[in-house]
Amino acid sequence: MxxxxxxxxxxxxxxxxxGYGQETTKKxxxxxxxxxxxxxxxxxxxGYTGTIFWANGLNLGAEYLLKEKRKTKDRKRGERTNxxxxxxxxxxxxxxxxxxxTDTGLLTNxxxxxxxxxxxxxxxxxxxNPLGYYRSxxxxxxxxxxxxxxxxxxxxxxxxxxxxxxxxxxxxxxxRLTGRYLNVNFMLRTPYNAxxxxxxxxxxxxxxxxxxxx
Amino acid sequence: MCSYIWNAWKVVFVLLxxxxxxxxxxxNVDLDQLxxxxxxxxxxxxxxxxxxxxxxxxxFLVTLHGGPGGLGLGFQGPAFDQIEEDYAVVYFDQRGSxxxxxxYAEDDVDIDLMAEDVLALVKVLKQRYGNDTRFFLxxxxxxxxxxxxxxLKNQSDFLGWIDVNGSHDPKGLYFEYIRNFERIxxxxxxxxxxxxxxxxxxxxLSEVDPNTVNLDDFNRLNRTAFDAELxxxxxxxxxxxxxxxxxxxxxxPLTFLWNIxxxxxxxxxxxxxxxxxxxxxxxxxxPSLILWGRYDMVVPPFYAQEAYENLGSEEKTLVIFExxxxxxxxxxxxxxxxxxxxxxDQHK
Numbered sequence: 001m002x003x004x005x006x007x008x009x010x011x012x013x014x015x016x017x018x019g020y021g022q023e024t025t026k027k028x029x030x031x032x033x034x035x036x037x038x039x040x041x042x043x044x045x046x047g048y049t050g051t052i053f054w055a056n057g058l059n060l061g062a063e064y065l066l067k068e069k070r071k072t073k074d075r076k077r078g079e080r081t082n083x084x085x086x087x088x089x090x091x092x093x094x095x096x097x098x099x100x101x102t103d104t105g106l107l108t109n110x111x112x113x114x115x116x117x118x119x120x121x122x123x124x125x126x127x128x129n130p131l132g133y134y135r136s137x138x139x140x141x142x143x144x145x146x147x148x149x150x151x152x153x154x155x156x157x158x159x160x161x162x163x164x165x166x167x168x169x170x171x172x173x174x175x176r177l178t179g180r181y182l183n184v185n186f187m188l189r190t191p192y193n194a195x196x197x198x199x200x201x202x203x204x205x206x207x208x209x210x211x212x213x214x
Numbered sequence: 215m216c217s218y219i220w221n222a223w224k225v226v227f228v229l230l231x232x233x234x235x236x237x238x239x240x241x242n243v244d245l246d247q248l249x250x251x252x253x254x255x256x257x258x259x260x261x262x263x264x265x266x267x268x269x270x271x272x273x274f275l276v277t278l279h280g281g282p283g284g285l286g287l288g289f290q291g292p293a294f295d296q297i298e299e300d301y302a303v304v305y306f307d308q309r310g311s312x313x314x315x316x317x318y319a320e321d322d323v324d325i326d327l328m329a330e331d332v333l334a335l336v337k338v339l340k341q342r343y344g345n346d347t348r349f350f351l352x353x354x355x356x357x358x359x360x361x362x363x364x365x366l367k368n369q370s371d372f373l374g375w376i377d378v379n380g381s382h383d384p385k386g387l388y389f390e391y392i393r394n395f396e397r398i399x400x401x402x403x404x405x406x407x408x409x410x411x412x413x414x415x416x417x418x419l420s421e422v423d424p425n426t427v428n429l430d431d432f433n434r435l436n437r438t439a440f441d442a443e444l445x446x447x448x449x450x451x452x453x454x455x456x457x458x459x460x461x462x463x464x465x466x467p468l469t470f471l472w473n474i475x476x477x478x479x480x481x482x483x484x485x486x487x488x489x490x491x492x493x494x495x496x497x498x499x500x501p502s503l504i505l506w507g508r509y510d511m512v513v514p515p516f517y518a519q520e521a522y523e524n525l526g527s528e529e530k531t532l533v534i535f536e537x538x539x540x541x542x543x544x545x546x547x548x549x550x551x552x553x554x555x556x557x558x559d560q561h562k
Binding site: 053097099100101102136138139140144147149200 | 250251252253254255256259260262264309310313314315316317318319320323334337338340341342461462463464465466468469472473476477480
């Protein structure tokens, strides 16, 4: 028990250092004036989504810019400006296991993305999609009720499917394809076999504007 | 710009359409070379059945995998390739296993329900391939518990029962583990095989409760049993089982691992140390074939003899594979396939 205050001090020391360090760094944050037009604030995206060996497919989506902030810091090597964005995120994805067709599904989700872009255009983003729906599509399915066997129309199951993505990307300013991204996605499907099935997938694709930015 | 976007959307829709079409399977049945997958929906679960092989005789071998939580396609390999040449084989992912999916409560799941799932599968097979279809049932390990559970509900649909290292008595398995380890450890130490390992097995035995079934101790003994088979393989007592025939693309490992952990956590409490079909085996009267590995550490060969003595079948055969452990279909594939084919030929 006596060790606890000392341990707390040890834990806090790095934060004190950081705090002193920040005093010598000039920080400036400005909100960016966002364009009015919907298409100027929206990037669309298309790309691969899947698990390489088991299920592969296509992801379509859109990202609507909600808020953008430019943060400038003075560092030893000079001034550094990063852009921080909050975006509304929407996706529609279809994946299938081509080998045995037992893992086919359509996913749609909505959520928020936080993205940081540095002056070189390198991006890091975290997407939280709390509203997600996954619909599995099964091959031929027969339902058995007592002695009756009936073929099921459009067999499959619906799942609540929230997800979290962490990814990197590269911004391409002034190009038709405005960037590319690589995300690792973690998704839960529930209720699945009396629980919530976790799954990981990769997303790689391109973002583009419907209007070419100048 | 608009034409560019329109073209992009066209490409996307063509791709999606192609994927959907590719995903839809044909309805034609080619009995000579069956290779189709369909799902059985029963009591809030959708369970895949993979039907492969030669169905011209309309004789189907329905397989029940181990686990619980194993893989239906886990049987695939040289032995089942040979069986598929003559007969159709139905590989089935049981409830909560492999690529099965569903929405049900943990309390609803028990071996009775899983046995009903197997009978539902048979009804679907009859609907799909005709009422003149004939069936044999094969269960391995946990499938050797699910098999009797199914047959005790309805054995009239099956022409024969093939018990492969089957666990018809999880109630007594804990104590038999201890007896079997003592026997094999003494034998292997005398042969000077992996002495350090077998001495460590004695260490495990000294730490588990010898009088009362304990789930943690059971799991420890079960893990030690698999380790022991690896030692027996390294010491050339049993043949190398190889890697089996499951393709990497067939199952997502995370889904498999999550499913096996889930279904075992549901079933273990009611199974380990409690479930036993030994007293009811005399009620199974269809012809039976019992196949076992001499060095099965996971379900010891004591149960082969017990099954043979208790099954009520007038025609029953016990075959022990001398260079096998828990998976004779992989370690002595040719002999295994020969015995299965001989049994089906005889009773079809």
